[in-house]
Amino acid sequence: MRRHYATIKDIAHALNISVSTVSRALRDTYDVSADTRKLVLDMAMKLNYKPNFNATGLVKNSTHNLAVILPGITNYYFSTVFTGIQEIAYSHNYNIILYVTNDDADRELNIIRNLSFSSLDGLLVSVSSQAGSCDHFQEIIDDGIPVVFFDRVAADIRTSKVMQDDYNGAFEATTHLIANGYKKIAHIAGPEGLTFTDSRLNGYLDALSKHGMPIRKKWIIHSGFTQECGESDMEKLWKLNDKPDAVFAVNDRKAVGAIVMLKKKNIAVGKEVGVIGFTNDPMSAIISPSLSTIAEPAFEIGKKSCQLLLNHIKKKNFIPEEIILPGKLIVRESSIRS
Amino acid sequence: MRRHYATIKDIAHALNISVSTVSRALRDTYDVSADTRKLVLDMAMKLNYKPNFNATGLVKNSTHNLAVILPGITNYYFSTVFTGIQEIAYSHNYNIILYVTNDDADRELNIIRNLSFSSLDGLLVSVSSQAGSCDHFQEIIDDGIPVVFFDRVAADIRTSKVMQDDYNGAFEATTHLIANGYKKIAHIAGPEGLTFTDSRLNGYLDALSKHGMPIRKKWIIHSGFTQECGESDMEKLWKLNDKPDAVFAVNDRKAVGAIVMLKKKNIAVGKEVGVIGFTNDPMSAIISPSLSTIAEPAFEIGKKSCQLLLNHIKKKNFIPEEIILPGKLIVRESSIRS
DNA sequence: AAATTCACCGAGAACGTTACCGGTGGATTC
DNA sequence: GAATCCACCGGTAACGTTCTCGGTGAATTT
Numbered sequence: 074m075r076r077h078y079a080t081i082k083d084i085a086h087a088l089n090i091s092v093s094t095v096s097r098a099l100r101d102t103y104d105v106s107a108d109t110r111k112l113v114l115d116m117a118m119k120l121n122y123k124p125n126f127n128a129t130g131l132v133k134n135s136t137h138n139l140a141v142i143l144p145g146i147t148n149y150y151f152s153t154v155f156t157g158i159q160e161i162a163y164s165h166n167y168n169i170i171l172y173v174t175n176d177d178a179d180r181e182l183n184i185i186r187n188l189s190f191s192s193l194d195g196l197l198v199s200v201s202s203q204a205g206s207c208d209h210f211q212e213i214i215d216d217g218i219p220v221v222f223f224d225r226v227a228a229d230i231r232t233s234k235v236m237q238d239d240y241n242g243a244f245e246a247t248t249h250l251i252a253n254g255y256k257k258i259a260h261i262a263g264p265e266g267l268t269f270t271d272s273r274l275n276g277y278l279d280a281l282s283k284h285g286m287p288i289r290k291k292w293i294i295h296s297g298f299t300q301e302c303g304e305s306d307m308e309k310l311w312k313l314n315d316k317p318d319a320v321f322a323v324n325d326r327k328a329v330g331a332i333v334m335l336k337k338k339n340i341a342v343g344k345e346v347g348v349i350g351f352t353n354d355p356m357s358a359i360i361s362p363s364l365s366t367i368a369e370p371a372f373e374i375g376k377k378s379c380q381l382l383l384n385h386i387k388k389k390n391f392i393p394e395e396i397i398l399p400g401k402l403i404v405r406e407s408s409i410r411s
Numbered sequence: 412m413r414r415h416y417a418t419i420k421d422i423a424h425a426l427n428i429s430v431s432t433v434s435r436a437l438r439d440t441y442d443v444s445a446d447t448r449k450l451v452l453d454m455a456m457k458l459n460y461k462p463n464f465n466a467t468g469l470v471k472n473s474t475h476n477l478a479v480i481l482p483g484i485t486n487y488y489f490s491t492v493f494t495g496i497q498e499i500a501y502s503h504n505y506n507i508i509l510y511v512t513n514d515d516a517d518r519e520l521n522i523i524r525n526l527s528f529s530s531l532d533g534l535l536v537s538v539s540s541q542a543g544s545c546d547h548f549q550e551i552i553d554d555g556i557p558v559v560f561f562d563r564v565a566a567d568i569r570t571s572k573v574m575q576d577d578y579n580g581a582f583e584a585t586t587h588l589i590a591n592g593y594k595k596i597a598h599i600a601g602p603e604g605l606t607f608t609d610s611r612l613n614g615y616l617d618a619l620s621k622h623g624m625p626i627r628k629k630w631i632i633h634s635g636f637t638q639e640c641g642e643s644d645m646e647k648l649w650k651l652n653d654k655p656d657a658v659f660a661v662n663d664r665k666a667v668g669a670i671v672m673l674k675k676k677n678i679a680v681g682k683e684v685g686v687i688g689f690t691n692d693p694m695s696a697i698i699s700p701s702l703s704t705i706a707e708p709a710f711e712i713g714k715k716s717c718q719l720l721l722n723h724i725k726k727k728n729f730i731p732e733e734i735i736l737p738g739k740l741i742v743r744e745s746s747i748r749s
Numbered sequence: 750a751a752a753t754t755c756a757c758c759g760a761g762a763a764c765g766t767t768a769c770c771g772g773t774g775g776a777t778t779c
Numbered sequence: 780g781a782a783t784c785c786a787c788c789g790g791t792a793a794c795g796t797t798c799t800c801g802g803t804g805a806a807t808t809t
Contacts, residue, residue, distance in 0.1 A: 466795035
């Protein structure tokens with residue numbers, strides 16, 4: 074059976090003093106002499122006392138718990154963001170309750186609805202890709218719960234947001250392809266309606282028009298984020314009469330899918346068809362030819378959003394901030410013709 | 412400012428009935444008429460009532476929180492295990508508090524020490540690789556907290572454990588190399604002292620002796636789990652006078668490192684030197700030549716350990732179980748000579 | 750018609766902690 | 780020497796919920 078942990082009352086009883094004094098001594102606040110404080114601390118150690126967070130949470134109306142809601146954890150980007158979050162939370166003695174939605178909007182809604190805000194100090198979320206309405210987030214924010222969005226942000230909600238510079242990253246990636254002599258550049262995009270999908274699409278489009286390159290609707294394909302999606306997108310592109318000679322993919326997994334498909338068709342990646350991705354997933358260095366990409370500051374995004382959330386929690390009426398962190402072009406083999 | 416959520420008292424007051432009745436109605440227990448139950452439920456909905464888990468946790472001495480302690484989350488294996496855990500926890504309405512140790516023994520200890528068991532129903536843990544003494548886990552178990560180990564288990568602690576069949580997987584991998592004509596098989600191992608490192612080493616050794624193959628101490632190299640470690644291990648092997656003609660790596664990341672190093676030296680992976688890994692990380696299918704490996708049932712391990720933990724929590728005096736799930740040989744290019 | 754049963758409800762204590770307020774006795778002030 | 784101050788400590792209520800017990804009035808039994 075579960076043993077009963079020593080409480081503050083046990084300490085008080087053992088020392089023959091009052092619970093209030095013990096409470097004050099343990100928290101090192103005012104109105105307690107050095108002698109009794111030492112007595113209490115020693116006894117607490119001896120009895121293996123551990124504070125009951127339910128009790129403190131009940132009276133202080135604040136636990137040290139943060140909720141993190143992610144579409145998934147089994148990929149480089151989100152797991153790295155999470156590691157960044159964890160790093161900050163750990164150093165500030167906050168615990169993280171992690172929920173993964175599997176990119177399922179219903180599940181996301183269900184999680185939100187069942188969230189117990191009485192035992193939560195704040196919320197970090199990257200929305201599910203199929204998430205339609207974001208009313209449920211607005212409700213939470215209206216209730217006064219600090220919320221920070223990252224990566225996949227909900228555009229029309231006024232709260233703090235942290236993201237990479239999707240537009241400029243995409244612009245740079247496309248420009249890089251142009252600079253390397255590719256003339257007919259396609260875009261393998263993510264699902265429509267997601268903020269960052271749109272930003273990367275716009276970066277791609279603006280880079281093309283700035284350099285007077287042709288824009289063709291058929292060269293823009295929307296689908297999911299997986300490698301398999303990348304493969305079938307590439308296959309579709311290759312069935313076109315007017316084939317592209319380069320591809321900018323919305324993320325590395327799809328870019329890897331594109332490369333896999335091109336290799337299947339015995340097309341020389343780089344020389345014949347250029348490919349560039351987005352993320353800098355470790356896979357991009359492993360695949361051959363290695364994949365050029367825009368490195369995302371995933372770890373930094375995690376750290377920054379957690380810091381923002383903690384500020385939000387500490388200062389009431391904290392003004393929402395939007396932070397955009399730059400990416401970095403990484404040139405490898407898949408995008409150079411030589 | 413943070414708004415105050417409606418409590419059970421507010422419902423009682425609005426309906427002019429007692430709190431006890433409301434409490435019973437909400438939990439759908441005995442002694443409440445269908446009429447008042449409906450009244451309560453409607454009012455709860457109207458007031459947007461959310462139960463305060465701190466309060467219930469305080470009186471029932473049980474929250475619906477599980478703690479998971481992992482060495483890291485940014486790799487395929489652990490993130491997949493976690494997804495399995497999450498799946499079961501979600502369907503049983505349990506929350507997961509996730510801690511990552513970064514393979515740091517001190518940090519692991521620190522996390523354990525600060526764990527608040529008053530707001531935790533159980534613990535799932537894969538120990539840090541440098542973890543020396545496991546006394547801190549024994550203490551927790553002695554205190555009656557349900558604990559389940561997975562993957563990296565602490566051998567001398569009596570509690571439930573879930574792991575893949577490391578010994579037989581290693582045996583099968585090594586046998587596969589032998590069957591493909593490799594004669595001088597080396598092993599790139601993990602850090603010493605870890606249970607599963609030892610098991611895989613033993614499977615390797617037994618497969619060799621069963622088939623009368625030579626065993627050489629210099630062909631067995633212990634180091635960390637990263638790709639970089641795999642690269643330098645391979646480099647060491649290649650400096651030997653008596654070079655091996657095949658390598659069984661303790662995991663895919665190290666195997667990938669070995670392949671990268673071999674490619675750097677322009678050695679034909681597969682034909683000249685065979686390589687096989689362990690895990691079935693997605694990377695193993697991406698790298699070329701593609702990597703043969705033993706697929707681990709990571710998702711199943713996550714599900715199983717969470718189920719076990721929940722059983723442990725529900726039934727007091729639950730007898731510890733040890734579950735070993737089989738792996739599966741996946742043959743790709745890196746281990747066939749043809 | 751009296752006794753028993755039953756369905757339903759309410760009062761109060763308890764969980765472990767903190768916040769607030771008041772009360773000591775001794776030292777300091779005028 | 781009386782008044783004031785201060786360091787220190789204790790009692791009590793409160794946080795939101797569940798649990799145990801006892802108490803209604805109506806229905807059923809004998």
